Structures are given as structure tokens and as C-alpha cells.
Amino acid sequence: MENIAYAFADGVAVAKRNVIKIRRVPEILVSVLISPIMFVLLFAYVFGSSIEIPGGSYREFLISGTFAMTITFGATLTGAGLADDMQKGIIDRFRSLPMSRSAVVFGRTASDVIYNLLSLVIMALTGLLVGWRIHNGFVSALLGFALLLLFAYAMSWIMAYVGLMVPSVEVINNVSFMVIFPLTFISNAFVPAENLPTPLRIFAEWNPVSAVTQSSREFFGNIPFGTPEPAAWPLQNAALYTIIWVAIIIAIFAPLAVRRYKRVGVRG
Numbered sequence: 001m002e003n004i005a006y007a008f009a010d011g012v013a014v015a016k017r018n019v020i021k022i023r024r025v026p027e028i029l030v031s032v033l034i035s036p037i038m039f040v041l042l043f044a045y046v047f048g049s050s051i052e053i054p055g056g057s058y059r060e061f062l063i064s065g066t067f068a069m070t071i072t073f074g075a076t077l078t079g080a081g082l083a084d085d086m087q088k089g090i091i092d093r094f095r096s097l098p099m100s101r102s103a104v105v106f107g108r109t110a111s112d113v114i115y116n117l118l119s120l121v122i123m124a125l126t127g128l129l130v131g132w133r134i135h136n137g138f139v140s141a142l143l144g145f146a147l148l149l150l151f152a153y154a155m156s157w158i159m160a161y162v163g164l165m166v167p168s169v170e171v172i173n174n175v176s177f178m179v180i181f182p183l184t185f186i187s188n189a190f191v192p193a194e195n196l197p198t199p200l201r202i203f204a205e206w207n208p209v210s211a212v213t214q215s216s217r218e219f220f221g222n223i224p225f226g227t228p229e230p231a232a233w234p235l236q237n238a239a240l241y242t243i244i245w246v247a248i249i250i251a252i253f254a255p256l257a258v259r260r261y262k263r264v265g266v267r268g
Contacts (some may be wrong), residue, residue, distance in 0.1 A: 010099040010148040014107025014260075018081065019114055032115050036070050038122040046128040047190065056224025064125040064216035065189030067148050068209050070123060071116050073185050077153035078110055078112045079163030079172040087168060091264060102258045109156040116152040135221025144219030149244055151212045161257040164264055189213050193235070205232035208245040214238035 043066055044059050053061045082105070085091050094104050123130075124145075134141045159176060166172050186200055186207065187193070193204040204210050214230070215238035217223050234241040 010103030011110060013099075014094075014103050015111040015114075016107075018108060018111035028046055030095070032074075032118050033122050034225050036066075036119045037126050039070055040123050040126040040130060042253040043055065044127075045188065048130075053192075053224050055226040056222070057131060059127075059131040060133060060222040061217070061224060062190065064130040064144075064220060065187075065213050066127075067120060067123060068141055068151075068187075068189050068213040069131040069184040070119055071148055071152035072155055072180055072209060073176075074112065074116050074119060074152060076161040076173065076176040076180070077115055077159075078108055079159035079166075079176060080169045081108055081112075081161035082160055083166055083169045083172045085195060086164070086229050086264065091261075105160050105254075105257045105261050109153060109160055111149055112156045113149055113153050116149055118210055120148060132222075136219060140219045140221070144216045147215055147219070147239060147242060148212060149247050151208070155251040155266075157250055157257055161253050164257060164260040180226035183207065184209050188235070193230070193232075200233075205230070207236050208242060210235060211238045211241040211245070 040063070043080050048058050048062065051058050082091075085094075085104075091104065159172070162175060163172050166175060186196070187204050187210040189209060193201055193210060195201075196204055211234050214235050218238065230236050
């Protein structure tokens with residue numbers, strides 16, 4: 001128990017160090033705060049006038065998808081941060097200190113929850129300005145945001161592992177884009193899944209990004225009036241399916257990331 005307490009304290013210290021970088025590195029502030037605003041405005045005013053959602057508002061349909069896309073892409077910060085620390089020798093410095101081996105990776109993923117929280121707050125405020133509304137009450141809205149943050153935390157563990165595998169920040173950006181771009185756009189984030197061609201529709205229905213988007217819409221009360229119940233089980237049980245994916249991702253990639261961190265530090 002004492003070892004766990006020390007590991008937790010070390011992880012909090014690393015997380016605090018990463019959060020302080022928001023003030024000191026303007027590019028991070030732009031990514032965390034400005035990019036989400038641009039996404040909301042772009043999709044609301046460009047696609048909002050060209051895509052029709054029967055029985056509902058496209059802007060309300062859109063916001064949950066934008067939330068899901070932004071937090072999924074935001075996981076790249078985890079991998080990029082770790083790759084940058086490796087390049088600059090900071091990881092080696094951490095390893096020379098009397099601290100828990102898991103603290104660096106835990107602190108990195110924990111600090112990115114704060115980044116994602118800031119992004120969600122900014123996007124929610126921007127969404128309210130463009131016509132998005134929450135119809136299911138305060139508690140339901142909190143559950144929706146909590147599920148989004150939980151999914152973001154799980155995705156950050158994937159990127160933590162990838163960030164410790166690649167040699168540079170540029171590589172993590174390229175690799176993550178090739179994976180995350182199709183994952184977010186072949187989903188129900190921006191168009192209903194049933195509008196997609198059959199192979200893409202099946203992929204979208206079982207895509208965890210679709211599940212977290214669907215569950216967010218349900219929590220926020222943004223399901224268009226008269227929308228039929230989804231045919232696929234993952235979208236019928238979107239919150240449960242999202243939690244299952246979160247558990248699987250963390251169970252697999254948290255140990256892998258910590259193990260990889262230990263191996264990275266051993267190299268000569």
C-alpha cells in the first residue's frame with residue numbers, strides 16, 4: 001500500500017509538471033483551446049447548412065461528434081509529449097531520480113485528462129453560441145462529459161505506448177493521424193451511420209468512436225425526434241459498449257506502456 005501511495009504521489013508530481021507546460025508553451029495552449037473552437041465553428045457553419053437531420057438540428061447532432069473527434073485526436077498529445085521527453089533526454093533524467101517507474105506514464109496520461117477537460121469546456125461554450133443545447137438536465141450532462149473524459153483517458157494510454165515506441169514527435173503525429181483520422185470519420189460523428197455504404201456502416205456501428213458519440217447524444221438529449229432505435233447492439237447499448245472498450249484498452253495498453261517505459265530507459 002505504501003508503494004502505491006508513493007507511485008501515486010510521483011505521478012501527481014509529473015502530471016503537475018505537464019500541466020504547467022500549458023502556460024509556458026504557447027503551442028500547447030493553441031492546440032488545447034483554439035483548435036476545438038475552430039472545429040465547432042467549421043463544422044457548424046460549413047456542414048450545418050448542407051446536411052439535414054430529419055426531426056432535429058444538425059448543430060445539436062454535430063456537437064457530440066466534435067467532442068468525440070477532438071478528444072480522440074487529443075490523445076496524440078500524450079504520445080507527442082512522451083516522444084518529445086525522450087528526444088530531449090528528460091526521460092533519462094526521470095529514471096535517475098528515486099521515483100516510481102510507472103509515475104511518468106501515469107502522470108502524462110493524467111495531465112492529458114486536464115487538457116481534454118479544458119477542450120470540452122471550450123467546445124461546449126462555443127457549441128452553446130452556435131445553437132447546441134442540453135435537454136436532459138445537469139446530472140445527465142455531467143455523465144456525458146465524464147464518459148467522454150473516460151474514453152479520452154483510455155485513448156491516451158494507446159498513444160502513450162506508441163509515443164514510447166517511435167523515435168520522434170513527427171513520427172507520432174503521422175502515425176496517429178493515419179489511425180485516428182479514419183477511426184473518427186468512419187463513424188456516426190458527423191453523419192448518421194445508416195447513411196454510409198454497407199461495409200462502412202458495419203464498421204461505423206462497431207466503432208468505439210460511434211459508441212461514445214451516440215452515448216453523448218443520449219446523455220445530452222440530442223437524439224433527433226423520431227429517430228428509430230439503432231439496429232446494431234453497440235449503438236443500442238452505447239454507454240456500456242464504450243465502458244467495455246475503455247476497460248479493454250486500459251487493461252492492455254497501461255501495462256504495455258509501463259513495460260515499454262522501463263525498457264526505453266535501459267538502452268545505452
